[in-house]
């Protein structure tokens with residue numbers, strides 16, 4: 001097992017491969033990304049430690065979401081910047097956009113807004129999965145930028161998702177499913193006719209549409225990750241269409 005990899009300029013800027021050519025990331029962009037990735041790794045580590053401590057002290061998952069929600073909301077919302085980062089790193093706007101928007105949606109429009117479902121086991125499932133995923137992913141980016149990427153982090157980044165992705169999706173879908181009766185009963189976030197805008201919106205049916213949208217979207221994200229895995233771990237050359 002190799003301990004580290006050398007790949008890049010190593011002089012304050014990072015070069016990225018693009019269609020076989022090298023693209024240079026400026027020193028400022030590199031410095032910002034290192035700061036961002038270190039902050040995100042630390043944030044998710046703090047969240048992970050807080051979850052473990054909570055469970056050890058209380059012996060139950062009830063109240064766990066409530067106790068870590070501020071940290072979760074802050075760092076998951078901060079991840080909106082990843083869509084902006086697509087302008088400088090060679091990452092897919094579409095894949096990143098779907099991933100980030102579905103997370104923001106889960107945090108703010110489901111878990112935050114519907115307190116009645118915060119103690120569901122499925123909430124803990126996606127929280128644990130997201131935490132392991134993000135600690136691995138952001139430490140991967142950080143070490144990659146520093147040109148000292150331990151093989152086990154690279155291996156973890158491109159293997160953990162095989163289990164974690166379906167587990168995270170299961171946690172998210174079960175949580176939305178658990179929210180449905182409450183949303184139906186209260187009519188929250190819904191707009192009924194007649195109203196001055198002459199528009200109707202039913203959050204209950206919107207949630208059902210969101211759940212069904214996982215069917216076409218999730219396989220695309222998963223196969224994207226499998227292709228990345230073959231490229232990064234096995235050196236396969238894969239030609240991808242532009243977004």
Ligand SMILES: CCCCCCCCCCCCC/C=C/C(=O)SCCNC(=O)CCNC(=O)[C@H](O)C(C)(C)COP(=O)(O)OP(=O)(O)OC[C@H]1O[C@@H](n2cnc3c(N)ncnc32)[C@H](O)[C@@H]1OP(=O)(O)O
Pocket residue numbers: 016017033037085089090091092093095096098099101102105129130133137141142144145160161164165166167168169172210213214217218221224225228
């Ligand atoms: C309004 C409501 C809408 C709801 C819609 C619902 C639809 C829902 C559909 C399904 C949703 C799925 C929900 C997912 C839940 C989970 O997350 S479960 C947890 C498990 N998940 C995972 O394991 C996968 C996480 N996802 C990824 O890792 C994705 O790959 C990605 C991050 C979203 C995008 O990846 P990709 O485009 O492949 O980019 P990368 O390979 O990561 O990077 C490409 C290159 O760019 C460099 N880079 C990227 N970001 C950075 C950075 N921050 N800093 C530095 N460098 C960065 C990276 O190093 C790569 O460079 P090269 O090495 O040169 O290629």
